[in-house]
Amino acid sequence: MAELIPFAVPTGSDKTLLVWDLNSGPTAEALHRSLSTALSCFGLLHSVRVLPNASVARPGFYAVVKFYSARAARRAQQACDGRPLAQSAPVKVHLGNRHKAVRHQTLPLNSSRCQELANYYFGFNGWSKRIIKLQELSDVEGREDAALATPAQAGKKSLKFLCAVEVVLPAYECRSPGSAVVEGPLDELEEGLFSGRWHCL
DSSP: OOOOOOSBOOOOGGGEEEEEEEOSSSOHHHHHHHHHHHHGGGSOEEEEEEEEOOTTSOSOEEEEEEESOHHHHHHHHHHHTTSBSSSSSBOEEEEOOTTTOOOOOOOBOOHHHHHHHHHHHHOTTSOEEEEEEEEEOHHHHHHHHHHHOOHHHHTOOEEEEEEEEEEEEGGGTEEEEEEEEEEEEHHHHHHHHHHTOOOOO
């Protein structure tokens, strides 16, 4: 059966692994590298967080690992639970607890994460995107918003853009359009422009 993997930050407990009984000998950074290497062979990882045990527990670490794919997380759990993973002693690996999982708002992935996910599943040359339209909306809506703005808001200027794109999967002869509206304070956009933080799509 096919699995739907959205271009969103994974939040489901079925995509989250909890790893216990990590030794206190290696540093958190070393454990992070080892876990990332060992678990990434099961699927693309969104994040690996290595944290110290609570003060009431024995010294050591535990980790929270998020996969994009629930199927990959399940395979990793079954293969790694009770086996040495990033250390000589066995570790406990369990899927996130469904009953205690907190519902989070679904957040979209940023551009670089979207490209990473698309490259993983479609191949580096297996997809492409093109900008259909990029239009500034600030001037169009600026006059209407200025009339409704409070005195505190009146001094703050922002830019708003509409971007329409098309993603193409040549091997599947598939095209998918999409659009988004982005708005940000002008001073932050200018700061990002000069510091090199903003990148073209």
